[in-house]
Amino acid sequence: MTVRRHLRCLAAALAVLTVPACAAHTPTTSSAGTSTPSPDAPSPSPSPSQPEGIGDGNFLVGRDTPAGTYRTVYVVRNCYWERSTSAGSIIANDMITYAPGEVTVTLGYGEAFTSKNCGRWVMDPPPPPPPPPSPPSAAEIAASKKAEAEEAKAEAKNRACIKRRDTYDATFDKLMAEQQKISDKLDKLMEHYPYDEDEYDKLMDQDEKKLDKIHELGDRPDCEPA
Numbered sequence: 001m002t003v004r005r006h007l008r009c010l011a012a013a014l015a016v017l018t019v020p021a022c023a024a025h026t027p028t029t030s031s032a033g034t035s036t037p038s039p040d041a042p043s044p045s046p047s048p049s050q051p052e053g054i055g056d057g058n059f060l061v062g063r064d065t066p067a068g069t070y071r072t073v074y075v076v077r078n079c080y081w082e083r084s085t086s087a088g089s090i091i092a093n094d095m096i097t098y099a100p101g102e103v104t105v106t107l108g109y110g111e112a113f114t115s116k117n118c119g120r121w122v123m124d125p126p127p128p129p130p131p132p133p134s135p136p137s138a139a140e141i142a143a144s145k146k147a148e149a150e151e152a153k154a155e156a157k158n159r160a161c162i163k164r165r166d167t168y169d170a171t172f173d174k175l176m177a178e179q180q181k182i183s184d185k186l187d188k189l190m191e192h193y194p195y196d197e198d199e200y201d202k203l204m205d206q207d208e209k210k211l212d213k214i215h216e217l218g219d220r221p222d223c224e225p226a
């Protein structure tokens with residue numbers, strides 16, 4: 001009898017130790033039969049807020065909101081918007097009784113913008129950058145090299161022309177100076193009469209030769225500006 005009682009007490013003690021351990025892993029159940037989440041479970045993320053941008057009010061572009069093109073998000077009724085200068089002069093405005101689609105307005109830096117009953121305005125994203133240029137084709141490369149060669153040839157030709165023109169100018173100036181000296185001698189000789197006819201003939205011959213050399217130079221080379 002004593003042994004049986006001892007075994008019953010031992011079984012009861014084991015049952016007491018086992019129940020809490022099992023209860024720790026058993027989720028509680030509400031009256032509706034659904035499981036209650038553990039306090040340590042992450043809370044669900046909040047619902048998304050209204051779109052970014054600007055709503056009703058007065059805004060200074062560049063300080064309160066960036067410059068750019070803005071569009072309304074929702075259907076608008078009795079929407080009034082206004083763009084004005086910093087001094088208050090109206091640049092553009094509109095009163096929209098009903099618009100099922102987007103209303104668009106472009107705001108410049110330094111302008112004032114007023115919106116009433118228009119809901120949210122969101123700014124258009126900037127346009128994507130232009131694609132990189134495609135590499136030139138073989139025909140384009142050949143044409144570019146040909147153009148460069150022709151340009152280099154034209155530049156060399158013009159440099160030679162400029163050199164000839166500089167030589168022409170120096171020779172012309174020298175002959176004109178020499179011819180002027182001869183003319184001065186003739187004028188001085190003829191101031192006194194009678195003058196030495198032999199000296200006169202000599203100077204006249206020199207003068208004609210200088211003039212012939214000047215005529216032989218021909219036209220001055222016409223070159224492109226350096």
